[in-house]
Amino acid sequence: MIDKQSPLPIYFQLEHFLRGQIENGELAPGDPLPSEREYAEQLTISRMTVRQAITNLVNAGLLVRQKGRGTFVAEQKLEQKLSGLTSFTEDMKARGMTPRSTLLSFEIIPADKKIAERLALKKHTPVYEMKRIRLADEVPMALETVYISANLVKGLTEKVVASSLYRYIEEELGLAIGHAVQSMEAAVANETERTHLLVSKGAPVLLIERNTFLKDGKPLEYVKSSYRADRYKFTIDINR
Ligand code: 16G
Numbered sequence: 604m605i606d607k608q609s610p611l612p613i614y615f616q617l618e619h620f621l622r623g624q625i626e627n628g629e630l631a632p633g634d635p636l637p638s639e640r641e642y643a644e645q646l647t648i649s650r651m652t653v654r655q656a657i658t659n660l661v662n663a664g665l666l667v668r669q670k671g672r673g674t675f676v677a678e679q680k681l682e683q684k685l686s687g688l689t690s691f692t693e694d695m696k697a698r699g700m701t702p703r704s705t706l707l708s709f710e711i712i713p714a715d716k717k718i719a720e721r722l723a724l725k726k727h728t729p730v731y732e733m734k735r736i737r738l739a740d741e742v743p744m745a746l747e748t749v750y751i752s753a754n755l756v757k758g759l760t761e762k763v764v765a766s767s768l769y770r771y772i773e774e775e776l777g778l779a780i781g782h783a784v785q786s787m788e789a790a791v792a793n794e795t796e797r798t799h800l801l802v803s804k805g806a807p808v809l810l811i812e813r814n815t816f817l818k819d820g821k822p823l824e825y826v827k828s829s830y831r832a833d834r835y836k837f838t839i840d841i842n843r
Contacts, residue, residue, distance in 0.1 A: 605646050613648055614655035621656065625665050625676055636666065636674040664833065670803075680836040681739070688783050688815070690769035691737045691745070700739045706765050707734040707799070711753055718750045721814050721825035729753040733764050736799045737828075743800045744835065747828040755821065772823070781818035787811050787837065796829045807832035 604620045605613055624630040637645075639653040646653075657674060660666040667677045683694065695702035713727040722730065730750050737745045749768065751759070756772060763771045772778050792806045800808070813826040 605648065614652045617642070617646070617653065617656035618659050621660060622665065630676045632676050632678045634676045636676065638673065678834060680834055681744070682836050682838055685837050685839045688780065690767055692767040692770065695739045703738045703741065704765050705736040705738065706761055707736065709733045709761050709764060718825055722750065722752050722822045724752055731756070731759055735764065745828050745830045746796055746799050747826060750825045751823065755823065779818040780823060781816050783813050783815040785811060785813045789832065792829070800829070800831050802831060802833070809835060
């Protein structure tokens, strides 16, 4: 698998070989990688060269280094289309995964300036604030804070928000959810995100803000979420 006569650098050949093994499933998500020493001895190349190949694959998100444990094949990212206005529960069920939420807090607070603006309410109007960890097959995927007008969405309970908010809004309250405006930006996970998403220092997250409206144009929710960038990949269809 390594051709020392080739003009291609040796680290590049090894990187290409490992990439192939990951793509064809010979190395599966979660599998431990042999150590740098083993590769170096087996291929009679330097450990520096092995490290270069592995570092490139870590940087590309195909491998993960775990302190004191070694290097592993990364989990595949969940691919999420940004074309439909769906709920977390719907997204996970559509993938055959089991959604679950851990409710971190649930209270009624007076809307501050930003929340009031996003929900087209007067400042200090009561809004529900709920913080949830969203899990798929028991793996934490996102940390989410939802603000919703308490006068519009009545009767919310901890039980409701521990399952599906959209289902309650549509099926129990009969409100028609229309469209949303969403933004996304990259950030490094802060301490709260690291604790709840079980990621290490320096891990990347995708910060998403969603402002959802009912079909009649009334603002329904303002949501701030942090998605694990190591587990999520968003795709968009674009037309010319
Ligand atoms: C998604 C939405 C969030 C919505 C939630 C409802 C994004 C960025 N966020 O997580 O706005 O409140 O679904 O989910 O997509 P539920 O019906 O499962 O409670």
